Amino acid sequence: xxxxxxxxxxxxxxxxxxxxxxxxxxxxxxxxxxxxxxxxxxxxxxxxxxxxxxxxxxxxxxxxxxxxxxxxxxxxxxxxxxxxxxxxxxxxxxxxxxxxxxxxxxxxxxxxxxxxxxxxxxxxxxxxxxxxxxxxxxxxxxxxxxxxxxxxxxxxxxxxxxxxxxxxxxxxxxxxxxxxxxxxxxxxxxxxxxxxxxxxxxxxxxxxxxxxxxxxxxxxxxxxxxxxxxxxxxxxxxxxxxxxxxxxxxxxxxxxxxxxxxxxxxxxxxxxxxxxxxxxxxxxxxxxxxxxxxxxxxxxxxxxxxxxxxxxxxxxxxxxxxxxxxxxxxxxxxxxxxxxxxxxxxxxxxxxxxxxxxxxxxxxxxxx
Amino acid sequence: xxxxxxxxxxxxxxxxxxxxxxxxxxxxxxxxxxxxxxxxxxxxxxxxxxxxxxxxxxxxxxxxxxxxxxxxxxxxxxxxxxxxxxxxxxxxxxxxxxxxxxxxxxxxxxxxxxxxxxxxxxxxxxxxxxxxxxxxxxxxxxxxxxxxxxxxxxxxxxxxxxxxxxxxxxxxxxxxxxxxxxxxxxxxxxxxxxxxxxxxxxxxxxxxxxxxxxxxxxxxxxxxxxxxxxxxxxxxxxxxxxxxxxxxxxxxxxxxxxxxxxxxxxxxxxxxxxxxxxxxxxxxxxxxxxxxxxxxxxxxxxxxxxxxxxxxxxxxxxxxxxxxxxxxxxxxxxxxx
Numbered sequence: 001x002x003x004x005x006x007x008x009x010x011x012x013x014x015x016x017x018x019x020x021x022x023x024x025x026x027x028x029x030x031x032x033x034x035x036x037x038x039x040x041x042x043x044x045x046x047x048x049x050x051x052x053x054x055x056x057x058x059x060x061x062x063x064x065x066x067x068x069x070x071x072x073x074x075x076x077x078x079x080x081x082x083x084x085x086x087x088x089x090x091x092x093x094x095x096x097x098x099x100x101x102x103x104x105x106x107x108x109x110x111x112x113x114x115x116x117x118x119x120x121x122x123x124x125x126x127x128x129x130x131x132x133x134x135x136x137x138x139x140x141x142x143x144x145x146x147x148x149x150x151x152x153x154x155x156x157x158x159x160x161x162x163x164x165x166x167x168x169x170x171x172x173x174x175x176x177x178x179x180x181x182x183x184x185x186x187x188x189x190x191x192x193x194x195x196x197x198x199x200x201x202x203x204x205x206x207x208x209x210x211x212x213x214x215x216x217x218x219x220x221x222x223x224x225x226x227x228x229x230x231x232x233x234x235x236x237x238x239x240x241x242x243x244x245x246x247x248x249x250x251x252x253x254x255x256x257x258x259x260x261x262x263x264x265x266x267x268x269x270x271x272x273x274x275x276x277x278x279x280x281x282x283x284x285x286x287x288x289x290x291x292x293x294x295x296x297x298x299x300x301x302x303x304x305x306x307x308x309x310x311x312x313x314x315x316x317x318x319x320x321x322x323x324x325x326x327x328x329x330x331x332x333x334x335x336x337x338x339x340x341x342x343x344x345x346x347x348x349x350x351x352x353x354x355x356x357x358x359x360x361x362x363x364x365x366x367x368x
Numbered sequence: 369x370x371x372x373x374x375x376x377x378x379x380x381x382x383x384x385x386x387x388x389x390x391x392x393x394x395x396x397x398x399x400x401x402x403x404x405x406x407x408x409x410x411x412x413x414x415x416x417x418x419x420x421x422x423x424x425x426x427x428x429x430x431x432x433x434x435x436x437x438x439x440x441x442x443x444x445x446x447x448x449x450x451x452x453x454x455x456x457x458x459x460x461x462x463x464x465x466x467x468x469x470x471x472x473x474x475x476x477x478x479x480x481x482x483x484x485x486x487x488x489x490x491x492x493x494x495x496x497x498x499x500x501x502x503x504x505x506x507x508x509x510x511x512x513x514x515x516x517x518x519x520x521x522x523x524x525x526x527x528x529x530x531x532x533x534x535x536x537x538x539x540x541x542x543x544x545x546x547x548x549x550x551x552x553x554x555x556x557x558x559x560x561x562x563x564x565x566x567x568x569x570x571x572x573x574x575x576x577x578x579x580x581x582x583x584x585x586x587x588x589x590x591x592x593x594x595x596x597x598x599x600x601x602x603x604x605x606x607x608x609x610x611x612x613x614x615x616x617x618x619x620x621x622x623x624x625x626x627x628x629x630x631x632x633x634x635x636x637x638x639x640x641x642x643x644x645x646x647x648x649x650x651x652x653x654x655x656x657x658x659x660x661x662x663x664x665x666x667x668x669x670x671x672x673x674x675x676x677x678x679x680x681x682x683x684x685x686x687x688x689x690x691x692x693x694x695x696x697x698x699x700x701x702x703x704x705x
Contacts, residue, residue, distance in 0.1 A: 087634075138697035139690055140647045146634055147686035154682025162679060265513055278507045314521025321514035325504030 032275045032287025034327040039290050042297040049304045060185055066296035067191035068093070068245035068252075072267040073274070073292035074198040074285055075241025078234040080271050081202075083214040083280030084134060084141035086235065088148035089242040089267055092126055093260025095152045096246025098164040101255040105166035112172040119243045126152065127239020131232030141235075149264070157257070164257050168250050176251015187248050194244060195289055198237075202285045210234060214280020269320055270295050275327050294323075397644020397696045398656030404692065405662040412670035421673055428669065430548055436665035437552045438463075438611045440658060442632050443639040444560050445607025447657045448567065450640050452600045453580040453649025454501055454508040459608045459636060461519035462493055463627030466612020468523065471532025471622035479538045486609045486616075493519070494605025498598030516633070523624050530621045542617035552614055559610055563654045566603070576600055580649025638689050639664055644696060663692070 046053045053059065072089050079086040096119050103118075104110060130148055134141045156164070175186045201207050209230050212220040221227050242260075249259050268278075274291030276283025298319060302312045409424075416423035442459050449456045466486045474482035493515060500511040544551045567573040575596045578586040587593045615626050627633075637647075642660030645652025667688060671681045 133690060133694070137690075137694035139693045140641070142647055143638065143641050143693045144690055146638060147690035149634075150682045150686030150689070154679045154684075154686065157679035158677055158683065269510060269513065272507060272510050278509055308525065310524030311521050313517040313524070317514040317517030317521065320517070321500055321504065321506055321511060324506045324510050324514075325500070328505040328507075 032284050032290060034323065035274045035287050035290045035294060038273070038323055039294045039297065042294055042301060046297060046301055046304070049301065056183070060183070060188055062296070062300060063191065064185040064187040065252075065300075066293050067187040068248045069263070069266055069270060069296055070191050070289045070292040071194050071241050071245045071248070072263055073270040073288045074195060075238035076267040076271050077274075077276060077283070077285045077288040078198070078202075078210060079141070079238045080268070080276055080278060081214045081280050081283060081285075082210045082231050082234050083217065084231060084234070085145060085268070085278075086127075086130065086238045086242075087142065087145040087264045087268075088126065088130060088152060089238060089245070090260040090263035090265075091149040091152040092123055092239060092242035093246040093249055093263050094257065095126075095156045095260075096123065096243050097168075097250040097255055097259040098156045098160060098257070100172065100246075100250055101164060101166035101168055102160060104169060104172070108169070112169070112174070115172055116175070116247050119247060120240050123239040123241075123243025123246070124236050125239070127236040127242075128232065130239065131235030134235065135228040135231050164255050166255060168255060172247075173251040173254075176248045187251070190244065190248065194241065195286075198241075198285050201237075206230065206233070211281060214282075216281070266295060267292070273320065273323055273327075398653060398659065400696065401643050401656050401659035401663060401692075405659050405666060408663055408666045408670070412666060412673070415670060416673045419674065423670070423673060426548055428673075430545075430550060432662075432665050432669045433553050434550045435668065436661045437550075437556045438615055439630070439632065439635055439639060439664065440556045440661045441559055441607050441611035441614065443636040443643075443657045443661050444556075444563050444654050445604035445611075446636040446640050447643070447645055447652065447654050448563060448576065448600045448607075449508075449604040450637070450645050450647060451567065451576045451580045451649055451652060452597050453583065454597055454600065455512060455637070455647075456497060456601065456604050456608075457509065457512040457633045458493065458497060458515040458519060459604070460627035460631065460633040461516045461523065462490060462605060462608045463612045463615060463632055464622075464624050465519050465523055466490065466609050467616040467619065467626045468527055468531055468622030468624065470613055470616040471534050471620075473532075474534050474538060474616075475532045479535060482534075482538070483613060486613055487606060490605040490609030490612070491602050494602035495598065497605070498601035501601070502594040502597050527622070527624050530619075530623050532622045534616055534620050538617050539620060540617075541614060552617075555610065555614060559607055560654050560658055563603070563607070567653060572596070572599065577650055580651075582650070635664070642689060642692050663688075 053062070072093075076086055076089065099122070100115055100119060103115065126148065130141070130144055133139050133144045175190065177186075179185045180189055202210070209220065209225045212223070213225055213227050213230050217227055220230075242263075245263070246260065253259065270292035271283075271288040272278060272291070273294055274283060274287035274289070276288055295316075298316060299312070302315055307315060413423040422428075442463070446456055446459065466489065469489055470482045470486045473485045497508075497512050497515055500506050500515070501508045504511070506514070541552060541555070546554070565573075567576055575586070575591045575593075578589070578591050579593045579596045583593050586596075611632075612626070616622060619626065639660040640652070640657050641647055642663060643652065643654075643656030643658065644660075645656060664685070667685065668681070671678075671684070676684075
């Protein structure tokens with residue numbers, strides 16, 4: 001994982017500026033350092049524009065709104081870090097919401113726990129299919145999950161005749177709407193639990209083999225990793241995460257044909273904001289989830305600033321490009337040329353982002 | 369058309385390709401996709417005939433060809449970008465903006481200024497994409513997604529609905545025919561031919577393949593890979609501009625949903641991959657892409673003739689795309705992404 005790359009690169013990059021505390025910090029933060037900085041800046045900006053933002057209720061409401069995206073980003077991380085894509089998560093969210101409403105239409109009395117479990121299982125099934133098609137039939141996951149997206153959206157609308165109807169009963173929507181113990185929104189709890197589970201998962205053997213697979217499929221295979229199984233499992237977990245997000249989204253906003261639209265790109269953006277390399281092998285899941293929080297903070301900030309809905313996407317585009325560009329920039333080069341490396345907050349990522357040639361990137365700096 | 373696909377390609381093991389020539393041809397995705405298009409047409413013809421209809425009428429065939437012009441233009445441009453190992457997700461919003469710019473400039477100015485404005489806008493967007501990908505080293509997926517968001521904001525901020533009006537003289541592009549063949553088809557063929565020549569017969573084209581095949585190796589052997597990627601993005605966006613002009617001429621006005629409704633971003637990538645171009649870059653070509661576009665268009669037409677539910681169409685589309693790409697993968701084309 002990121003720890004490994006940092007230590008590997010250390011002998012070569014150890015300049016006078018990179019003192020031990022810096023390296024320790026960089027090792028802890030990994031490639032995610034820029035996203036933590038971004039998140040802090042955004043949260044400070046939110047506090048500055050809206051003094052009441054950190055009142056517990058409102059802050060929890062913010063986390064609650066971010067929850068589906070954070071969960072999706074955690075799932076997407078697993079898929080991306082092993083070198084694949086999952087474009088079907090948005091469709092899984094839409095399909096989940098619409099299918100739940102449809103089932104409730106015919107069986108109004110279905111218990112919510114059963115329904116939620118059913119959705120999670122269906123999400124796992126969709127992920128399993130994605131994984132098997134990608135690994136066994138060797139279809140690039142971009143195409144597999146794009147196809148799955150078309151299939152799911154088409155199927156759901158075909159089933160409902162084009163306009164999803166029906167309502168979700170209150171007890172099913174509780175997970176998205178209500179609070180536990182009178183103050184903690186269930187969504188926040190779900191988000192925290194899912195986040196902790198995934199974070200623990202990435203520290204387990206499975207997580208390590210996942211990253212190793214994304215880093216070098218061949219090396220992982222030679223080292224005895226069952227590459228296919230690991231990848232399929234990543235897709236399954238991403239599908240489950242998407243289904244969980246569907247339950248939350250259904251609770252927030254009810255039944256809509258647009259429920260999950262665009263979530264797939266937002267999730268991928270969040271993961272990449274977190275410094276996870278598309279193509280796999282690098283990055284931490286906590287940073288990916290921080291990326292999701294950053295995106296949500298950005299949306300909230302733009303809303304508070306009164307940026308019109310239209311321009312919001314422009315600003316979002318600019319910021320995402322800039323943030324990812326800054327993350328990709330290799331500040332150690334500046335340092336070597338003798339320029340000051342800028343503010344110290346920007347310095348730590350340098351040692352952790354050695355100019356490794358990863359498959360998807362554009363490694364322009366020559367390897368020494 | 370199929371003949372062009374037999375040009376020696378920089379694929380591994382050229383020595384043993386001589387002996388089983390027939391099999392080799394079939395294994396070539398660019399040939400395979402045209403065969404698939406023929407097969408889909410035949411199946412469609414049978415299916416429609418079984419219901420007492422007639423699929424292969426002249427109007428129907430012409431309709432299929434006309435329907436594939438817009439996606440064809442985008443997909444051919446997308447091919448150039450994908451060959452370098454990059455990607456363009458901003459095409460859908462660029463089309464929308466292109467139709468709006470075309471229609472609003474033509475409303476008060478001449479057709480020529482309108483065309484030039486759209487092409488200038490496209491070139492600028494392509495240049496921006498290329499510079500962000502190569503200069504800022506932002507992954508192409510994110511870079512072009514970001515550009516897409518920027519364009520979307522611009523559109524939504526400035527246009528609330530259809531805007532502008534295209535003069536009647538410009539609508540000839542969308543509606544005129546030479547004999548039975550629509551003029552716009554010649555536009556598509558001309559653009560495809562130009563891109564075929566560029567990719568297969570020029571030094572720049574070889575650089576495209578080299579960059580996509582192994583960027584590091586290409587750079588070490590003297591290819592200016594950054595310039596190549598930037599040029600590919602500009603080329604792609606110019607093709608998208610052409611598609612926007614065609615759609616503006618068809619619609620008679622600029623439409624903010626022209627590109628997004630038809631999902632040209634993902635559809636074009638699907639067509640490119642159906643045509644046998646490898647997503648990771650370095651292998652494939654525009655001839656296959658055109659075949660991929662044709663497969664999608666024929667499917668669409670068959671479904672319309674059979675009166676299949678439009679939502680069910682998407683289901684089948686997804687299955688076909690996955691199945692087709694799975695077939696190529698079985699033929700041993702080694703997947704690297």
